[in-house]
Amino acid sequence: xxxxxxxxxxxxxxxxxxxxxxxxxxxxxxxxxxxxxxxxxxxxxxxxxxxxxxxxxxxxxxxxxxxxxxxxxxxxxxxxxxxxxxxxxxxxxxxxxxxxxxxxxxxxxxxxxxxxxxxxxxxxxxxxxxxxxxxxxxxxxxxxxxxxxxxxxxxxxxxxxxxxxxxxxxxxxxxxxxxxxxxxxxxxxxxxxxxxxxxxxxxxxxxxxxxxxxxxxxxxxxxxxxxxxxxxxxx
Numbered sequence: 001x002x003x004x005x006x007x008x009x010x011x012x013x014x015x016x017x018x019x020x021x022x023x024x025x026x027x028x029x030x031x032x033x034x035x036x037x038x039x040x041x042x043x044x045x046x047x048x049x050x051x052x053x054x055x056x057x058x059x060x061x062x063x064x065x066x067x068x069x070x071x072x073x074x075x076x077x078x079x080x081x082x083x084x085x086x087x088x089x090x091x092x093x094x095x096x097x098x099x100x101x102x103x104x105x106x107x108x109x110x111x112x113x114x115x116x117x118x119x120x121x122x123x124x125x126x127x128x129x130x131x132x133x134x135x136x137x138x139x140x141x142x143x144x145x146x147x148x149x150x151x152x153x154x155x156x157x158x159x160x161x162x163x164x165x166x167x168x169x170x171x172x173x174x175x176x177x178x179x180x181x182x183x184x185x186x187x188x189x190x191x192x193x194x195x196x197x198x199x200x201x202x203x204x205x206x207x208x209x210x211x212x213x214x215x216x217x218x219x220x221x222x223x224x225x226x227x228x229x230x231x232x233x234x235x
Contacts, residue, residue, distance in 0.1 A: 004150060005102035005103075005163070006103055008162070013122070014090075028059070087185050089185070089208060094122065101154070105149040113132060129153070140169050142175065146162060160179070161219050162178045162179065181204045184205065185207060
């Protein structure tokens with residue numbers, strides 16, 4: 001069995017976290033509670049959406065408007081259409097490991113994922129292999145989404161390498177029995193992020209896709225002429 005690569009999306013493939021949290025900060029500021037990008041990242045990034053809404057209501061001291069979530073989503077998607085870029089090196093990594101079954105397993109909605117993949121020109125790389133937390137009963141940090149992804153790819157959890165940028169995602173990979181790389185390469189990464197990923201249980205840390213490539217080579221096994229082979233092959 002070759003195994004599989006399971007990618008988180010926001011902050012791993014798409015450099016979207018800074019954009020999304022900028023829009024969130026602007027929206028909360030308009031509600032009368034001035035919020036910076038760094039504050040939004042600290043208070044809300046990587047959390048379940050219901051918990052984010054509760055925290056915003058606590059910060060503003062009043063219930064959120066009924067159209068808050070939908071309005072924020074549309075504003076964020078509009079910003080993605082014009083400003084979204086990949087995390088530097090992501091597409092090259094994806095194509096270099098094209099012999100390995102791979103998928104996206106993200107907490108984002110399916111429509112957001114497909115829009116972002118289209119903006120980045122990566123739709124063909126993950127056709128039919130995009131999985132959202134909407135598809136499972138429990139999202140990250142529970143293992144459900146990663147186990148669903150592994151099952152769809154026909155890979156055993158122990159043969160899966162997960163690439164994540166959030167503590168919740170790393171915890172989900174640990175709970176699923178998978179090896180994980182905590183990637184600290186996107187523009188939203190701040191001091192101490194690597195320590196948080198390590199504390200969450202990351203098997204490895206990478207500060208660039210080049211470092212992640214070296215770790216993936218070790219995990220899957222590397223042979224001459226650029227061919228990737230399973231590192232657990234039986235003789």
